[in-house]
Amino acid sequence: MSQQNFRSILTGSFSTPCDDNPTVAMIEAAYQHHDIDARYINCDVKAEALKDAVAGARAMEWVGFNCSLPHKVKVLEYLDEVAESARIIGAVNCVSIRDGRLIGDNTDGKGFLASLKEVTDPSGKKVLLLGAGGAARAIAVELGLASAAHITVMNRDPKKAETIAALVRDNTSAKADVQAWDGDASVPEDVDILINATSIGLGDSETMPPLKIETLRKDMIVADVIPNPPRTRLLREAEGKGCTVLDGLGMLVNQGVICVEHWLGKTLDAGVMEKTLKDIFDAA
Numbered sequence: 114m115s116q117q118n119f120r121s122i123l124t125g126s127f128s129t130p131c132d133d134n135p136t137v138a139m140i141e142a143a144y145q146h147h148d149i150d151a152r153y154i155n156c157d158v159k160a161e162a163l164k165d166a167v168a169g170a171r172a173m174e175w176v177g178f179n180c181s182l183p184h185k186v187k188v189l190e191y192l193d194e195v196a197e198s199a200r201i202i203g204a205v206n207c208v209s210i211r212d213g214r215l216i217g218d219n220t221d222g223k224g225f226l227a228s229l230k231e232v233t234d235p236s237g238k239k240v241l242l243l244g245a246g247g248a249a250r251a252i253a254v255e256l257g258l259a260s261a262a263h264i265t266v267m268n269r270d271p272k273k274a275e276t277i278a279a280l281v282r283d284n285t286s287a288k289a290d291v292q293a294w295d296g297d298a299s300v301p302e303d304v305d306i307l308i309n310a311t312s313i314g315l316g317d318s319e320t321m322p323p324l325k326i327e328t329l330r331k332d333m334i335v336a337d338v339i340p341n342p343p344r345t346r347l348l349r350e351a352e353g354k355g356c357t358v359l360d361g362l363g364m365l366v367n368q369g370v371i372c373v374e375h376w377l378g379k380t381l382d383a384g385v386m387e388k389t390l391k392d393i394f395d396a397a
């Protein structure tokens with residue numbers, strides 16, 4: 114009998130549209146780097162097909178999959194178990210399949226936190242969070258669970274900001290409030306960490322969130338969730354003021370590292386993943 118094994122471990126992603134999602138290249142580069150016999154399959158799954166796609170993954174014994182837009186909330190209906198922070202956030206981007214059971218987690222905020230922890234411990238810190246969409250929600254909850262002292266959520270639509278602030282207050286030890294965003298905003302002097310979690314700067318290296326740059330201080334950490342282009346104008350301006358900066362590539366890479374830890378119990382080389390993404394974005 115042959116000892117060869119022709120069946121790869123299966124992982125992947127369900128979203129739509131998905132053609133421009135580079136996660137497959139990032140993760141498969143790392144699988145190859147570590148000589149792991151696994152595949153990551155980028156699947157275009159329409160909203161009405163999610164239930165069948167999830168059942169298919171279970172039937173074909175995939176070990177896990179990512180959910181991206183528009184499935185991050187809807188997928189909750191099909192899961193057997195949900196991690197604490199994903200339950201609070203109300204969205205899942207990473208599903209593991211163990212013994213036929215579907216277990217959901219949200220690794221977006223965790224990926225951000227892993228990047229942030231490379232430069233500071235968020236415990237006890239004061240945060241100004243720009244934006245109140247899905248990325249901001251995941252980041253706010255993880256920062257609260259990591260014992261940030263205070264989070265101010267600033268958004269054009271203050272009602273959306275208040276929903277996130279209330280989630281943080283109700284589920285974590287952090288204090289949270291809201292600031293309406295109307296014109297160029299000042300960054301309060303006592304802010305330790307400023308985070309752009311809006312979509313401003315995506316695909317455009319010259320736009321930046323409306324802020325009074327002169328209010329940045331050099332001991333602040335300024336982070337951006339925008340992965341492409343990674344060196345956003347906000348980060349360039351903040352660097353000019355002497356701030357420590359963090360780009361959105363780190364968040365994207367680290368959320369992928371955490372997903373594969375859930376699926377395979379292995380920690381992939383973040384450097385290989387980051388280089389793959391950089392090469393793709395530079396070539397675009």
Ligand code: NDP
Nearest residue numbers: 244245246247248249269270311312315338340361364365
């Ligand atoms: P959403 O559409 O849910 O939210 C977008 C947010 O940006 C809203 O708060 C919106 O404000 C705000 N916004 C958009 N345009 C402006 C503007 N001109 N002025 C002020 N505010 C604005 O998006 P997501 O939260 O899902 O994603 C946000 C960004 O995060 C995306 O660019 C995405 O690429 C990135 N991202 C990066 C990840 C990574 O791993 N690096 C992971 C996930 C997301 P309002 O509510 O007032 O409309």
